Structure formats: C-alpha cells, structure tokens
Amino acid sequence: GGGDDSGDGGGSGDGLVVGFAQVGAESAWRTANSESVQAAAEADDRIAELKFVDAQQDQEKQIEAVRNFITQQVDVIVLAPVVETGWTDVLQEAADAGIPVVLADRGVEAADEDLYVTRLGSDFAEEGRKAGAWAVETFAEDPDGTTRILELQGTTGSAPANDRKAGFFEVLDAEGLPYELVDSQSGNFTAEEGKAVMETFITTHGLDGIDLLYAHNDEMGLGAIQAIEEAGYQPGTDIQIIIVDGSKAGFQAGVDGKLNYIVECNPVFGEQLMDVVVQVANGEEVEKFTPVEEGVFDASQFEAELPNRKF
Ligand code: GYE
Numbered sequence: 001g002g003g004d005d006s007g008d009g010g011g012s013g014d015g016l017v018v019g020f021a022q023v024g025a026e027s028a029w030r031t032a033n034s035e036s037v038q039a040a041a042e043a044d045d046r047i048a049e050l051k052f053v054d055a056q057q058d059q060e061k062q063i064e065a066v067r068n069f070i071t072q073q074v075d076v077i078v079l080a081p082v083v084e085t086g087w088t089d090v091l092q093e094a095a096d097a098g099i100p101v102v103l104a105d106r107g108v109e110a111a112d113e114d115l116y117v118t119r120l121g122s123d124f125a126e127e128g129r130k131a132g133a134w135a136v137e138t139f140a141e142d143p144d145g146t147t148r149i150l151e152l153q154g155t156t157g158s159a160p161a162n163d164r165k166a167g168f169f170e171v172l173d174a175e176g177l178p179y180e181l182v183d184s185q186s187g188n189f190t191a192e193e194g195k196a197v198m199e200t201f202i203t204t205h206g207l208d209g210i211d212l213l214y215a216h217n218d219e220m221g222l223g224a225i226q227a228i229e230e231a232g233y234q235p236g237t238d239i240q241i242i243i244v245d246g247s248k249a250g251f252q253a254g255v256d257g258k259l260n261y262i263v264e265c266n267p268v269f270g271e272q273l274m275d276v277v278v279q280v281a282n283g284e285e286v287e288k289f290t291p292v293e294e295g296v297f298d299a300s301q302f303e304a305e306l307p308n309r310k311f
Helices: 027-045 059-071 088-096 110-115 124-140 159-175 191-207 218-230 248-255 270-281 300-309
Strands: 016-022 047-054 074-078 101-104 118-121 146-154 181-186 213-216 240-245 261-264 289-291 296-298
Touching: 016 027, 016 059, 016 270, 027 047, 027 218, 027 248, 047 059, 047 270, 059 074, 059 088, 074 270, 088 101, 088 110, 101 270, 110 191, 118 146, 118 240, 118 270, 124 146, 124 159, 124 240, 124 261, 124 296, 146 159, 146 191, 146 218, 159 181, 181 191, 191 218, 213 218, 218 248, 248 261, 248 300, 296 300
Parallel strands: 016 047, 016 074, 074 101, 101 118, 118 289, 146 181, 146 213, 213 240, 240 261
Antiparallel strands: 261 296
C-alpha cells in the first residue's frame, strides 16, 4: 500500500485492501467462518490487508463498519448482512464511492440486488427443503396422524432464518404431510436463547404430544437439548430433532443419540471468497450467486463423519 495512487486499487500490483463486516461470533459456524476468511486472506499474496469488524449481531454496528470502509477507500467490501432489509442507503453509498460489495454467507432483500456484485454462501432454502424432506420421510407413516412441530428460528429477519423456514414448510406442504406448527420463535442462533425459548415451549405446551423440533442451527438445538433433558425427557427419542450447520458439537450430540438429522452448512469458504474478491476487484464477470456445496447426515452416518468435521 501507500503512495498517492489515485486509481481504484484493483490490479495496482501491491495487493488489495479488503474490508469484511462480519455478523458476530454467535456460533461455532461463525467462528469457523471468520477463521477461514482471515486465514485465506493472510495466505493470499493478492490481498495486502483484511480489515475485520465483528458487528456483534447488530445491524447498526455493521452499517458503521461499512461506512468506515468507504471512508478508508478499501478496494472491496465484504458484507455478511445480519438481516436482509435496511441496506439500501449504505450499499448506495458504496456504489457512489465506486467500491464493489461482495456478500458473504447471508443475503439481502431482492430490491437491493443491483447494489452488490455477487453473493458467495449457502442456499438456505435448499437446506430447509432437505430438513423438510427428512421430516416427511420420517413422519409420513406416523400412526397418530398429525406431526406436531416446534421450530427454533434463527435471528429474526436474517436470510438463513427466513429461507430455512420457507424451504422446510414448502416441502411439508408440497408432500401433503399432515402437521401442526405448535410454536415457532427466534432463538437468535445462540445456545442461551435457544435454551430459554425451549424452556418456554415446554412450559407452554408440554412435550408429550410433540414429535419434532426443527432448530435452524446447532447452538439453538444444543441449548434446546439441555432444556429437554432438564425437563426429564430424552432428546432424540421422546422428541426427534433436526439441526442445521453440523459442527463437531452437533455431530457429537448425534453420536450420543440426542438428535436425529443434520443438514450441513459449510462455513469454510475463505479461499473461494478471496478468488471472488480478486475477480471483482479486477472487474471480471462473476455469477450473481455462488452456492457452497453441502450434504445431509442421518443417525447411521454421525459416528463416521464426526472426525471429518472442521469446526
Ligand atoms: O447457520 C448459524 C450462524 O448465516 C449460515 O449463522 C449462517 C448462520 C449459521 O449463526 O450458525
């Protein structure tokens, strides 16, 4: 860096300065994602510096981080938007400053699609559909008819919460599974809030007639498992549980028989992200959305897969 270079930085030869406005540190997924991005930037000669801001799941802090990146005239801004709405103004400011924005992980509402270059991350609706397909397969033969479901949603208004919910119920409705959504609340993707919401579910509805808990991430599922055990029930047996992410702790709970299905969400995309950042800085054509590859795991696979987990 340095010098009184009046260009836009792209292709200047001395490496790109990248600003990354990360969501927070709410989950094992997020920590692994931050580490992956930071390690990839450090190892990459094409990147001079990664300015990293942890926004503590607070949109105001993220907007402030993006504004600071604009002031600092970074080459590329990477944003993992905590929620989908409310980005128009700051994205427009980045566009006016001529700084391209790459979304990592989470997306923004369709109305803002022209204000970012590309998104690299998971297909959250597809993750929800995978969870829904397992629920249909598991409960289609349910002798008592209606499958009674509790849902622990991720952060209200976030792309993964919106889309994991939509994809799941899309499949249940399409397949005609008779179900009742007994309750659905946000646990903000954290273990503490997941546990607290599950305690409220248990107080309000009991657990005797409940078939399935669908938790939008590992932490909320693991928090709920504690609440279920403290209430004297056996998670994974008295109530079936689906989680999304697939951390080591999530798989361990699966090996212990405490949950039944894991939909993988892959946070380790740092190297892929650096490639996208460089392409965008060079003004190359990129796809509007690049999905990260992900699988699903049932109880027969938990033990063999546990040693492979990277976070
Ligand atoms: O599933 C969850 C994290 O946005 C895909 O955020 C990410 C989600 C992930 O808090 O654990």
